[in-house]
Amino acid sequence: MVKITDVARRAGVSPSTVSYVLSGKRSISAATRHRVEESIRELGYRPHAGARALASSRSNVVALVMPLRSGVHVPVQMQFAAAVVTTARTHDHDVLLLTQEEGDDGLRRVADSALVDALVVMDVQLNDARVPLLRSLGLPSVLIGFPAEAHGLTCIDLDFTATGEECVAHLARLGHRSVALLGSPPEVYVRDTGFARRTAAGFTAAARRYGMRSAVLPCAPGPQAARETVDRLLREHPDLTGVVVHNEPALGPLLEAFHGAGLRVPADLSVVALCPDEQAEGAAVPLTSVAIPAAEVGERSVELLMAKLAGREVPDATLLPPRLTERASTAPRTPTT
Amino acid sequence: MVKITDVARRAGVSPSTVSYVLSGKRSISAATRHRVEESIRELGYRPHAGARALASSRSNVVALVMPLRSGVHVPVQMQFAAAVVTTARTHDHDVLLLTQEEGDDGLRRVADSALVDALVVMDVQLNDARVPLLRSLGLPSVLIGFPAEAHGLTCIDLDFTATGEECVAHLARLGHRSVALLGSPPEVYVRDTGFARRTAAGFTAAARRYGMRSAVLPCAPGPQAARETVDRLLREHPDLTGVVVHNEPALGPLLEAFHGAGLRVPADLSVVALCPDEQAEGAAVPLTSVAIPAAEVGERSVELLMAKLAGREVPDATLLPPRLTERASTAPRTPTT
DNA sequence: CCTTCGAGTCGAAGCGCTTCGATGAACGGT
DNA sequence: ACCGTTCATCGAAGCGCTTCGACTCGAAGG
Numbered sequence: 023m024v025k026i027t028d029v030a031r032r033a034g035v036s037p038s039t040v041s042y043v044l045s046g047k048r049s050i051s052a053a054t055r056h057r058v059e060e061s062i063r064e065l066g067y068r069p070h071a072g073a074r075a076l077a078s079s080r081s082n083v084v085a086l087v088m089p090l091r092s093g094v095h096v097p098v099q100m101q102f103a104a105a106v107v108t109t110a111r112t113h114d115h116d117v118l119l120l121t122q123e124e125g126d127d128g129l130r131r132v133a134d135s136a137l138v139d140a141l142v143v144m145d146v147q148l149n150d151a152r153v154p155l156l157r158s159l160g161l162p163s164v165l166i167g168f169p170a171e172a173h174g175l176t177c178i179d180l181d182f183t184a185t186g187e188e189c190v191a192h193l194a195r196l197g198h199r200s201v202a203l204l205g206s207p208p209e210v211y212v213r214d215t216g217f218a219r220r221t222a223a224g225f226t227a228a229a230r231r232y233g234m235r236s237a238v239l240p241c242a243p244g245p246q247a248a249r250e251t252v253d254r255l256l257r258e259h260p261d262l263t264g265v266v267v268h269n270e271p272a273l274g275p276l277l278e279a280f281h282g283a284g285l286r287v288p289a290d291l292s293v294v295a296l297c298p299d300e301q302a303e304g305a306a307v308p309l310t311s312v313a314i315p316a317a318e319v320g321e322r323s324v325e326l327l328m329a330k331l332a333g334r335e336v337p338d339a340t341l342l343p344p345r346l347t348e349r350a351s352t353a354p355r356t357p358t359t
Numbered sequence: 360m361v362k363i364t365d366v367a368r369r370a371g372v373s374p375s376t377v378s379y380v381l382s383g384k385r386s387i388s389a390a391t392r393h394r395v396e397e398s399i400r401e402l403g404y405r406p407h408a409g410a411r412a413l414a415s416s417r418s419n420v421v422a423l424v425m426p427l428r429s430g431v432h433v434p435v436q437m438q439f440a441a442a443v444v445t446t447a448r449t450h451d452h453d454v455l456l457l458t459q460e461e462g463d464d465g466l467r468r469v470a471d472s473a474l475v476d477a478l479v480v481m482d483v484q485l486n487d488a489r490v491p492l493l494r495s496l497g498l499p500s501v502l503i504g505f506p507a508e509a510h511g512l513t514c515i516d517l518d519f520t521a522t523g524e525e526c527v528a529h530l531a532r533l534g535h536r537s538v539a540l541l542g543s544p545p546e547v548y549v550r551d552t553g554f555a556r557r558t559a560a561g562f563t564a565a566a567r568r569y570g571m572r573s574a575v576l577p578c579a580p581g582p583q584a585a586r587e588t589v590d591r592l593l594r595e596h597p598d599l600t601g602v603v604v605h606n607e608p609a610l611g612p613l614l615e616a617f618h619g620a621g622l623r624v625p626a627d628l629s630v631v632a633l634c635p636d637e638q639a640e641g642a643a644v645p646l647t648s649v650a651i652p653a654a655e656v657g658e659r660s661v662e663l664l665m666a667k668l669a670g671r672e673v674p675d676a677t678l679l680p681p682r683l684t685e686r687a688s689t690a691p692r693t694p695t696t
Numbered sequence: 697c698c699t700t701c702g703a704g705t706c707g708a709a710g711c712g713c714t715t716c717g718a719t720g721a722a723c724g725g726t
Numbered sequence: 727a728c729c730g731t732t733c734a735t736c737g738a739a740g741c742g743c744t745t746c747g748a749c750t751c752g753a754a755g756g
Binding site for chain 3: 035036037038039042048049050051054073075076077078079
């Protein structure tokens with residue numbers, strides 16, 4: 023194994039000089055830098071990560087805590103993870119993969135043992151048990167999603183309020199006057215996720231602003247539940263011409279239920295979905311949709327982390343603007359006779 | 360930060376004794392062990408990972424190299440990754456996530472810098488450029504999949520030969536006499552993956568053994584290609600009653616093409632798929648299938664790695680037996696009039 | 697011309713842990 | 727009673743790196 027003293031000897035300098043060439047923390051003459059860099063290349067030198075971590079109290083590793091078993095759409099998680107790894111690498115950091123399973127202890131372990139020097143925590147819930155822990159850990163962290171009490175934490179997510187608004191705005195532009203949001207099953211609203219509520223709030227507020235009639239209905243997954251939801255929707259809102267679906271697993275069944283009810287998309291009903299692009303593209307009628315910008319979230323979270331590690335101030339909350347992609351499922355309202 | 364000397368002082372022993380309690384590498388009296396463990400608990404001591412790595416030249420981290428952008432079914436990859444992380448944790452190791460993108464350099468980097476002490480490499484291709492590198496790296500590694508020249512490497516995968524055989528055996532038991540394997544697009548056979556060929560070999564050998572007529576056809580993805588493949592298949596093998604599909608993306612289109620050709624599954628045609636269970640269950644007619652045992656592969660690969668790290672001998676090749684799950688798409692051959 | 701300063705470099709002191717050899721103590725065998 | 731063993735523990739020497747203070751030298755400032 024080649025070490026820093028080997029490089030130093032070959033370049034005719036002291037080990038500390040080599041270190042300074044590597045870190046750039048002190049000025050080095052061009053000539054010396056050159057010789058050192060040459061020696062490094064020739065010897066194929068790589069600093070020993072452990073030694074470095076010990077001496078500098080920086081491991082250059084960030085932890086990524088993933089919900090490896092959750093209901094979140096898996097390919098989206100993957101995109102996110104890929105973005106985190108890639109971005110971390112551009113900042114000379116590596117990524118340690120932790121699962122939600124290990125829970126609190128896992129976080130504490132990697133933090134206390136100085137295995138990592140920052141954390142990215144995915145899938146944060148409204149009342150996430152890890153939040154107090156993260157506060158006390160003394161390591162920079164970024165949360166994907168917003169807990170109820172986010173003060174002093176750095177959080178990032180799609181701006182679901184704006185997403186709700188944007189979907190309504192799109193339908194408004196197309197002339198729709200009566201719209202509905204089909205959301206998550208009731209328990210989700212109660213239990214954990216802030217985003218369901220935020221979407222609904224944006225949706226409702228925008229509808230009011232545009233002077234549209236609007237409704238918000240929860241929807242359980244499964245064809246049976248979808249049919250019931252659609253029945254109820256059409257009964258209670260016979261003039262409905264636009265819906266927004268914020269419920270990936272129920273999306274397919276709902277579309278079939280619309281079909282079953284004799285509604286053609288988009289002729290009779292315009293549909294906007296909140297779902298991954300693949301899903302939107304794969305539907306029988308390609309769906310106008312807003313996707314979770316997973317790659318962007320991943321990239322930005324690492325960037326926030328790096329900023330914090332560098333001692334820079336970062337905003338507590340980062341909300342990424344929704345991007346609505348128009349596809350075939352939305353059309354101007356056909357004036358009903 | 361609490362360190363080993365703090366624990367030692369509190370327990371009234373020397374640091375080395377604490378270390379030996381932790382590692383179990385020397386015998387310690389029950390009384391002393393007890394006092395030390397108590398102190399550790401009370402102080403909340405965690406050894407500094409870097410210091411440990413430096414002193415012991417073991418980082419207790421394994422690298423997982425994932426193809427984060429590839430065509431491999433993503434949820435299956437996830438399952439695999441989850442199993443790797445979980446199993447690694449049971450052996451007191453953590454997992455560093457690398458992407459294929461970083462390529463050779465990434466492997467060399469984490470190896471040379473002693474960031475990790477072993478590697479799990481997914482998605483190994485027949486002529487994988489990383490193979491020579493892995494040989495020269497001097498770290499234990501486990502490959503998921505088999506390269507052309509696997510000598511001296513530890514590889515693990517589903518036993519595709521046995522899988523081909525098992526599918527045929529299943530159809531044979533049901534009385535089928537003429538079967539076909541619909542495989543990957545032609546380029547796959549040529550380019551990279553050994554498993555396509557191995558499945559075909561097992562399939563053909565078993566068919567011969569059972570005295571069945573058999574054919575192997577490649578199949579490109581997409582509805583168009585699927586229809587052409589099915590047309591050709593029925594034309595060339597009019598007596599066909601069973602097919603095995605080893606091509607996840609083409610599976611849906613193929614089923615539709617069968618339907619379009621007037622074939623009912625399983626009444627007219629029995630279908631066995633090689634695909635994830637979710638996909639098999641989600642089909643219109645739930646498919647009899649063999650799944651890649653991702654979780655098992657992940658677990659076993661880490662176990663192999665740990666054995667190698669412990670200096671134990673491990674087999675070069677580990678082939679996991681296929682498990683065929685019967686669902687609705689296969690049925691006894693209905694004797695044609 | 698002497699001081700001051702900054703740029704460039706070195707030496708040495710750790711960072712927190714593991715591990716090796718050494719040291720006692722206890723113990724059974726003769 | 728003595729010796730060889732084994733068991734339990736300690737002290738000290740690193741592991742390979744970073745970093746702090748100190749030093750030198752030439753240029754700039756008075």
